[in-house]
Amino acid sequence: MSAWKSIAKEAFTQTCLVAKFLGFLHLTNNYLFSPTLVYGPSMLPTLNLTGDVLLVEHVSHRIQKVGPGDVVLVRSPLDPTKMVTKRIVGMEGDQINFLPDPSITDICRTIMVPKGHIWIQGDNMHASCDSRHYGPVPYGLVQGKLFFRVWPPSGFGSFDQ
Amino acid sequence: MGSGSLLWNLTKKYLTAGVIGLTITDRFASIVPVRGGSMSPTFNPRTNTGLGSLDDRVLIEKFCLAKYKFSHGDVVVFRSPSDHKQKLIKRIIGLPGDWIGTPQNDVIKIPEGHCWVEGDNPVSSMDSRTFGPIPLGLVHGRATTIVWPPQRICQVEKRIPRDRVSPSA
Numbered sequence: 001m002s003a004w005k006s007i008a009k010e011a012f013t014q015t016c017l018v019a020k021f022l023g024f025l026h027l028t029n030n031y032l033f034s035p036t037l038v039y040g041p042s043m044l045p046t047l048n049l050t051g052d053v054l055l056v057e058h059v060s061h062r063i064q065k066v067g068p069g070d071v072v073l074v075r076s077p078l079d080p081t082k083m084v085t086k087r088i089v090g091m092e093g094d095q096i097n098f099l100p101d102p103s104i105t106d107i108c109r110t111i112m113v114p115k116g117h118i119w120i121q122g123d124n125m126h127a128s129c130d131s132r133h134y135g136p137v138p139y140g141l142v143q144g145k146l147f148f149r150v151w152p153p154s155g156f157g158s159f160d161q
Numbered sequence: 162m163g164s165g166s167l168l169w170n171l172t173k174k175y176l177t178a179g180v181i182g183l184t185i186t187d188r189f190a191s192i193v194p195v196r197g198g199s200m201s202p203t204f205n206p207r208t209n210t211g212l213g214s215l216d217d218r219v220l221i222e223k224f225c226l227a228k229y230k231f232s233h234g235d236v237v238v239f240r241s242p243s244d245h246k247q248k249l250i251k252r253i254i255g256l257p258g259d260w261i262g263t264p265q266n267d268v269i270k271i272p273e274g275h276c277w278v279e280g281d282n283p284v285s286s287m288d289s290r291t292f293g294p295i296p297l298g299l300v301h302g303r304a305t306t307i308v309w310p311p312q313r314i315c316q317v318e319k320r321i322p323r324d325r326v327s328p329s330a
Contacts (some may be wrong), residue, residue: 021181030187075298078274080229116243134272141298142242 007114035150036073038085042122042129046071047085052158053151056144067091071146071159074120077137078129085146086120086130092139094119098132111136118142190222192308195250199280199287203236203317204250205308216330218309219250219317221302229297231256231276234319236304239278241287243296250304251278251288254322264290274298281320 028034039051047054056073060066068088076082090096090113097108102125113119117136122128131137149155185191194216195204204217221238224232231253241247255261255277262268271277275294280286289295304317 019175023177023184026184026187027180044295071252075296076274077298078272080274080296080300109185116241116245138240138242138245138296139300140242140245141187141296 027140031062033147034144036083036085038146040125041127043071043085043087044124046087046123048152050085051054051151052149052155054146055150057147058144060145061142066142066145068094072120072142073082073144073146074137075141075143077134077141083143084120084130086122086128088118089121089131090119092117096131099125102126109153116140188223190220191302192218192220193248193250194218197285199282199285200236200252201253201282203281203320209230215305215310217313219304220306220308222305223302225303226300229295229300231303232319233263234321236317237278237300238302238304239295239299242292242299248301249278249287251280251286252277253277254289254321255294263293269294276300305308 033055035053036056037051037053038047039049041049053154061072066072066088068090071085071087074084074086076084092113092115094113096111096113098111098120098121100109101104111119113136116139118139119131119136121130125132147159149157149159169325177270191236195218196216198205204219205215207215227233233236233256234252236250237253238250238258241249253276255271257271257273257275259271259277261277271294276297277289277294278286279290304314307313
């Protein structure tokens with residue numbers, strides 16, 4: 001009887017330990033910072049084509065300290081399971097001039113960003129699907145701000161805006 | 162010395178419990194109060210009494226966020242597209258590819274990755290009729306059960322209004 005008791009106690013302690021670990025992992029990953037792999041042509045030349053590992057912090061978008069020029073991680077409005085990395089160009093109320101498709105025409109269009117939305121664009125305007133295609137995105141889709149580059153080693157260090 | 166370490170142990174215990182609680186509410190399920198009458202009669206059927214304590218508490222499950230798979234008639238919680246601090250609870254009427262009639266007497270196609278949400282109470286509801294289709298990425302969970310007050314405990318059933326949506330072929 002007492003053997004069972006000690007086994008149950010041991011199991012409970014171990015479960016508590018695992019739960020604690022997972023809890024702190026979740027806290028760090030979702031509220032402080034997390035690593036992310038970014039690849040694709042849309043942010044050339046800031047980010048490489050083949051894949052950079054960067055740290056994303058999740059604090060400043062909660063206290064609304066992101067602004068134009070910041071590179072942010074956004075849940076894609078076209079596919080909610082995907083994340084995209086883009087640069088904020090305008091906040092709510094800003095007037096944005098943009099080229100809808102630079103490879104065909106150079107006619108400029110102007111739009112005002114509505115309340116609670118942001119305007120995001122990739123640095124490589126020729127190969128980026130961004131606000132020029134799907135319009136301003138709600139601020140609620142912002143997941144974090146890129147702040148530190150881990151890989152490649154040549155770019156190691158604070159991520160310069 | 163003795164009381165100091167006791168206090169430290171207590172703080173540690175509360176902190177750990179808080180972290181685990183946060184993980185559970187973020188990942189698995191949480192309980193939120195519903196304010197206002199925009200979802201009446203499903204939630205808060207007697208909203209005009211003016212008593213805040215009669216707000217329904219609803220269980221929100223988050224497993225649907227793994228794949229973002231929703232079906233017509235689901236009641237979801239999402240961040241308002243015009244104010245990211247505000248959370249709204251509404252019913253999904255249309256999913257990507259559906260054709261839907263707007264109050265301006267247009268018929269629009271819901272874009273990829275978006276959905277059309279409406280409250281059950283058409284007279285006082287701030288929903289897609291005001292701000293258009295919303296990205297599915299704003300959705301934070303699906304309401305499954307009313308858990309409080311006790312006399313109202315029941316499942317939240319799916320309700321699909323007829324003649325509003327024509328699904329994509």
